[in-house]
Amino acid sequence: MRKKFYITTPIYYVNDKPHIGHAYTTIAADVLARYYRQKGDEVFFLTGTDEHGDKVAKSAEENNMGVEKFVDQNATEFQKTFANLKISNDIFMRTTLREHNESVQIFMKKLHAAGAIYQSDYEGLYCRGCEDFYTEKDLAEGLCPVHKVKPELVKEKNWFFKLEEYLPRVEQMIESGEMIIEPASRKNEVLGLFKQGLKDFSVTRERVKWGLDFPIDSSQKIYVWVEALQNYISAIGYGRDDKQFNKWWPANVHLMAKDIIKFHAIYWPAMLIAVGLKPPQKIFAHGFFSLNGQKMSKTLGNVIDPNAMVEQYGVDGTRYLLLSQFPFGQDGDIKESLFKEKYNADLANNLGNLVSRVFNMIEQYCDGRIPKQLPSPIYLEMIGEKIEQLEFDEALKNIWQAIAKANQLIDSNEPWKMAKDANKKEELNELLSQLASFLSDLVPLLNPFMPDVAASIVGGLNADKIIKGEPLFKRL
Numbered sequence: 001m002r003k004k005f006y007i008t009t010p011i012y013y014v015n016d017k018p019h020i021g022h023a024y025t026t027i028a029a030d031v032l033a034r035y036y037r038q039k040g041d042e043v044f045f046l047t048g049t050d051e052h053g054d055k056v057a058k059s060a061e062e063n064n065m066g067v068e069k070f071v072d073q074n075a076t077e078f079q080k081t082f083a084n085l086k087i088s089n090d091i092f093m094r095t096t097l098r099e100h101n102e103s104v105q106i107f108m109k110k111l112h113a114a115g116a117i118y119q120s121d122y123e124g125l126y127c128r129g130c131e132d133f134y135t136e137k138d139l140a141e142g143l144c145p146v147h148k149v150k151p152e153l154v155k156e157k158n159w160f161f162k163l164e165e166y167l168p169r170v171e172q173m174i175e176s177g178e179m180i181i182e183p184a185s186r187k188n189e190v191l192g193l194f195k196q197g198l199k200d201f202s203v204t205r206e207r208v209k210w211g212l213d214f215p216i217d218s219s220q221k222i223y224v225w226v227e228a229l230q231n232y233i234s235a236i237g238y239g240r241d242d243k244q245f246n247k248w249w250p251a252n253v254h255l256m257a258k259d260i261i262k263f264h265a266i267y268w269p270a271m272l273i274a275v276g277l278k279p280p281q282k283i284f285a286h287g288f289f290s291l292n293g294q295k296m297s298k299t300l301g302n303v304i305d306p307n308a309m310v311e312q313y314g315v316d317g318t319r320y321l322l323l324s325q326f327p328f329g330q331d332g333d334i335k336e337s338l339f340k341e342k343y344n345a346d347l348a349n350n351l352g353n354l355v356s357r358v359f360n361m362i363e364q365y366c367d368g369r370i371p372k373q374l375p376s377p378i379y380l381e382m383i384g385e386k387i388e389q390l391e392f393d394e395a396l397k398n399i400w401q402a403i404a405k406a407n408q409l410i411d412s413n414e415p416w417k418m419a420k421d422a423n424k425k426e427e428l429n430e431l432l433s434q435l436a437s438f439l440s441d442l443v444p445l446l447n448p449f450m451p452d453v454a455a456s457i458v459g460g461l462n463a464d465k466i467i468k469g470e471p472l473f474k475r476l
């Protein structure tokens with residue numbers, strides 16, 4: 001039986017246009033999805049947008065738009081950007097879709113039926129301008145950081161989830177590895193949170209208008225985080241299509257940036273256990289990155305639009321540049337100045353040049369046909385394990401070392417000299433056959449990272465007559 005692989009990105013908040021951070025997580029998920037598909041597994045790849053909450057409603061207002069129109073517009077931006085990055089998601093889930101709401105209603109009723117939620121008072125510091133609650137530590141010298149006014153102490157009726165009751169079970173699942181949290185540093189971080197004393201949390205809001213109805217109490221909307229997490233099950237038909245749901249759940253990997261790990265590694269599995277569902281198998285939280293040594297922010301104006309990057313470096317170039325800079329699980333700095341340098345060195349020179357040289361020589365010296373079937377003499381390390389462990393930079397480094405060796409093989413053998421010597425025809429044929437095999441071996445390794453480049457190498461090799469053709473990467 002084919003194995004299944006269900007991978008998710010977080011659903012992204014539509015308050016904002018897609019930036020390079022969204023692209024980073026989603027490209028990584030795409031590499032995994034393509035890798036497992038190529039391996040023969042049945043893959044379901046989910047991404048999407050998180051569209052409720054007062055912040056979204058307020059942004060719509062600031063843009064003088066109706067909220068539905070606003071979320072439609074921004075969700076479309078995300079879809080366009082992901083298409084531009086060649087993201088191969090199987091579904092794009094939006095939390096404003098009817099199907100999502102249907103699943104959420106069923107899930108919330110189950111939580112209630114299981115006795116996992118109760119009504120109580122929520123007391124918090126509320127800023128009328130933000131229409132949001134703050135905790136003491138969020139405030140700037142006691143004032144709302146946005147409006148610089150003192151928030152009011154406000155009490156409202158809320159429904160709470162009995163988190164404390166499920167904590168021991170969740171902690172044990174993490175410790176035993178029943179639910180894997182990676183990298184290891186993140187696992188320790190999460191286990192540390194249990195010691196801080198986590199409390200029951202509220203799953204509804206009374207003051208929020210732009211949200212999903214809470215089926216137990218019509219005065220309440222479901223807290224946006226609580227319903228957004230449920231996209232991971234609504235996307236595969238929870239409560240609506242049992243066959244589909246049972247086929248895919250539990251997710252093999254929830255992928256995300258580290259700032260939202262608490263919700264995913266503690267709150268989410270606790271809610272799943274409460275309704276009798278399994279937790280996700282693995283949660284992988286990647287690091288933050290800075291840009292040119294600075295934190296990325298709209299105020300600093302250093303937010304990179306992934307679409308602009310695609311325009312400059314191409315889709316495969318963008319994917320390569322983002323994943324090759326530093327280890328995926330760690331924090332790192334993206335240096336824009338290195339993009340061009342790396343693009344020219346690794347892509348235009350190393351890979352691009354290799355392909356163009358081999359194709360050109362086969363065209364010139366062998367009439368466009370690969371003379372023999374000979375294996376490549378260059379050792380290609382199996383990078384599958386590295387991809388499965390999300391060590392993308394290491395996997396790419398290995399591939400590029402092999403590419404450099406292939407270029408060295410050409411340089412040291414000087415086939416252009418062989419071509420002038422009739423006695424060396426056989427040797428030349430063998431060398432070019434080996435190089436063609438190397439390119440063909442390279443294709444499945446490149447494919448998860450650079451689907452267009454891989455397809456173009458395959459197309460070149462399989463053509464009736466191999467020709468030099470257009471360069472894979474134009475030098476910048």
Ligand SMILES: [Zn+2]
Nearest residue numbers: 127130144147
């Ligand atoms: Zn405020």
